[in-house]
Amino acid sequence: MGCVAVEDLSQGMVLSEDVRDIHCRLLLSRGQVISEKHLRILKIWGVCAVNVVGSPKGAEDASETLDPERMARTQAITDQVFRHLDTGHETIQGIYQEALAYRYAHPGAAFPGERWSAAGLKGATVDADSIRTRISTVDLKLPDAPPIISELNAVIADPFATSNDVARVVNKSPALAALLLRIVNSAYYGFPSKIDRITRAVTIIGTKEISSLALGICVMRTFKDIPAELIDMAAFIRHSLACGLLARMIAAQKNLPETEQLSVAGLLHDMGKLIIFKYYPGPAAAAHAHAAAAGCTVYQSERSLFGIDHTQVAKHLLQKWKIPPVLANSIIHHHHPSAAQDVTKAVIVQMADIIANGLGLGTSGELAIPAFDDKAWDGLGIAACNINWVIRQAIHQLGALDITLV
Ligand SMILES: [Fe+2]
Ligand SMILES: [Fe+2]
Structure with missing residues (x-):
């Protein structure tokens, strides 16, 4: 079985997995022999890659030309990234193998360890008491929601909202409208013809999908001016978009009806980190430096230094800005899905985060x-091979997507 980009797909190839559109409607069934008509269907519905029976052309040749030294270096990095996970778990094992292959082929895949262990430690002082005082549930001062966020919340909550209602709100911010159309026209959605108006995007993709995506972008744009020496914003956005895309695709594997919620929850899952970077830059640097020195995750480091982590920080802003609870649930609980009201959605976002971190799709x-x-994940009953398929499809769809928030 192999993943083939739709442009490389030829008539006569046989699908080894069902193919679904972004709303998880079944387009073609497993076992279908591809004809010219099927190629057209796949392009019309924006499918970028499919799994076919047999190895994709060139796969065997590639394995023969692996450079052992480069593979050893890649393996050392991948082992570091996966060091807190049980690679004996079937799904994690599959992701590890995909990560190894991806990182070998893309040596620039994110590994921010050096940045923080060298530069971070020099600039950061770890004074746990003063940090705890600054970041506390009482002391946390967050900005009011920009008016456009309240208007988008109202559109999302209105079951009768039309494409014109969404367009009226989105078009108030030309920068938001332009960014939204750029994402919609990228391989992230994969539509073959250009979508040039918000109303058209809503007609094709859906009212809730577009207004939720607009909401997600608006929230991210609030933090667009964090200094570059603190965070690589382009890499952060790539990590967020990758999580959104992966969460949507994993949700489709479970036939969940509201994949757009998962997409936006994935996009916003680490927004608490942006809040910490923007309003508490010193402690943010300290948390990263401490994680590098102690060999723990930034999430653990935040908890031990601040007594509060980025998911709890995000919770305050989500409540203050009245972000729909269905989105907030998966964002707040992405590190502890079992504690969520909707475990399924929270664990899907966690899995998306694991894959994005594992492969270094941004950081x-x-x-x-x-x-x-693992218990929350295993309850979902998604086969490990399906996750491998999701990863390969997501890599195609994420492609060279390079989004800035200006
Ligand atoms: Fe996180
Ligand atoms: Fe993350």
């Missing part, structure tokens, strides 16, 4: 993948 500054809630 939010983690040096290693945080602990995995």
Whole structure:
């Protein structure tokens, strides 16, 4: 079995997995022999890659030309990234193998360890008491929601909202509208013809999907001016978009109806880190430096230094800005899905985060993948091979997507 980009797919190839669109409607069934008509269907519905029976062309040749030294280096990095996870777990083992292959082929895949262990330690002082005083549930001062966020919340909550209602709100911010159209026109959605208006995007993708995506982008844009020496914002956005895409695709594997919620929850899952970086830059640097020195995750480091972590920090802003609870649930509990009201959605976001960190699809500054809630995940019953398929499809769809929030 192999993953083939739709542009490389030829008539006569046989699907080894069902193919679904972004709303998880079944397009073609496993076992289908591909004809010209099927190629058209896949392009119309924005499918970028499918799994076919047999190895994709060139796969065997590639394994023969592996450079042993480069593979050893890649393996050492991948082992570091996975060091807190049980690679004996079938799904994690599959992700590890995908990560190894991806990192070998993309040596620039994110590994922010050096940045924080060298530069971070010099600039950061770890004074736990003063940090705890600054970041506490009482002391946390967060900005009011920009008016556009309240308007998007209202559109999302309105079951009768039309494409014109969404467009009226989104078009108030030309920068938001332009960014939204850029994402919608990228391989992230994979539509073959250009979508040039918000109303058209809503018609094709859906009212809730577009208004939720607009909401996610608005929240991220609030933090667009964090200094570059603190965080690589482009890498952070890539990590966030990758999580959104992966969460949507994993949700489709479970036939969940509201994949757009998962997409936006994935996009915003680490927004608490942005809040800490923006309003508490010193403690943020300290948390990363402490994680590098102690060999723990940034999440653990935040808890031990601040007594509060980025998910709890995010909770305050989500409540203050009245972000729909269905989105907040998965964001707040992405490190402890079992504690969530909706365990399924929270563990899907956690799995998306594990994959994005594992492969180095951007970074939010983690040096290693945080602990995995295997019991919550196993309850979902998604086969490990399906996750491998999701990873390959997501790599295609994420492609060279390079988004800035200006
Ligand atoms: Fe996180
Ligand atoms: Fe993350």
